[in-house]
Amino acid sequence: MEGYWDVVVSSIQDTCNSNEITSLDPLTLASADTPEARQANKDLVLKHKDNLEKTKRIMDTALINVNGLLSQSRASGGYADDGSGARTKLKSQKYGKSYYQSTFNPSEPVVVGSEVAFRPKQKGAEWFQCEVTKVLTDTKFEVKDPEPDEANPNGQVFKCTWKEIILMPTNESLATLKNYPVGFRVLARYPETTTFYPAEVIGFKKDGTCRLKFEGEEEVGKETEVHRKLVLPFPG
Incomplete structure (x- = not known):
């Protein structure tokens, strides 16, 4: 679980900071004596609600991931088959952050195997689907284009940052998205x-x-x- 809780805590801290910036302290019935004030109060409450829903999705996803890892560990005794019949100790998995987050995006961390939309830095480049092959740091990744070409029969590999990818939902996270x-x-x-x-x-x-x-x-x-x-x- 190396790095995983750092990502979870960081994401939750972002929502807490957002709610501190848009404090509910000025929200009083006395101040809502005009249509404009009532609308401002409503907008403030809705923003807090969205932040709380985002936090809940992060925690729900974390619980799913932890339960999955626990089930895998129990089934294998904490070991995996390396293909030769020998059992090797499972390594800690690295986790990265997702830069583009909203109520329409998945909140789970980026891991090896995550599907993403990726856009190279070249001017005029388009977004295309790739798979994360390495998590270098929490904001730097290696992704692979699964489509082969003449120069790269196994698919081209790119190094990128979290601002150059958009995490695609998993089948499990789809139910949590608006x-x-x-x-x-x-x-x-x-x-x-x-x-x-x-x-x-x-x-x-x-x-x-x-x-x-x-x-x-x-x-x-x-x-x-x-x-x-x-x-x-x-x-x-």
């Missing part, structure tokens, strides 16, 4: 590609699939359905 409001700008993976493009949310299906209008779509009025897992908040 639906995007209609009109919200998102970054979504275009069907049958690994590339993410800007889009606008125009609705949802009952199974959570997002109905989107991709920016720059040539066909007028075209609506595209994309699984919620592949729809991320637009960064920035």
Whole structure:
């Protein structure tokens, strides 16, 4: 669990700091004597509520991860098979932070095997799906493009920082995420590609699939359905 609780504590501390900045101390009935004041009070309470919900998601995810590790450790006795029949002691796993966090993003730490949208530093580069292959520090990673090319038959590897990736939800975390409001700008993976493009949310299906209008779509009025897992908040 090396580094894991540092990430969890840091994320919770961020929400605590946010609530301290937007203190509830001035929230009194006496001050809410105008529509503007009542709306300001409402906005303040909603911000605190969002921060508390974010903290709950972080703790829920931490509990799931800890229970999973405990189950794995009990099943293996704390050891793993190295493929030759020999049993080796399980190593501590490194954990990284996710820079882009909101009520629409997963709150769990970034680990080896996490799926992310990654954008290289080159000007005009686009976001595309990659897998985290190494957690170098809590904010630095190595990611791999699973799509092979002539120069990289096994997929190209990139080093990046936490501001160059967006963590994609796991199947487990999807249930904890809010639906995007209609009109919200998102970054979504275009069907049958690994590339993410800007889009606008125009609705949802009952199974959570997002109905989107991709920016720059040539066909007028075209609506595209994309699984919620592949729809991320637009960064920035």
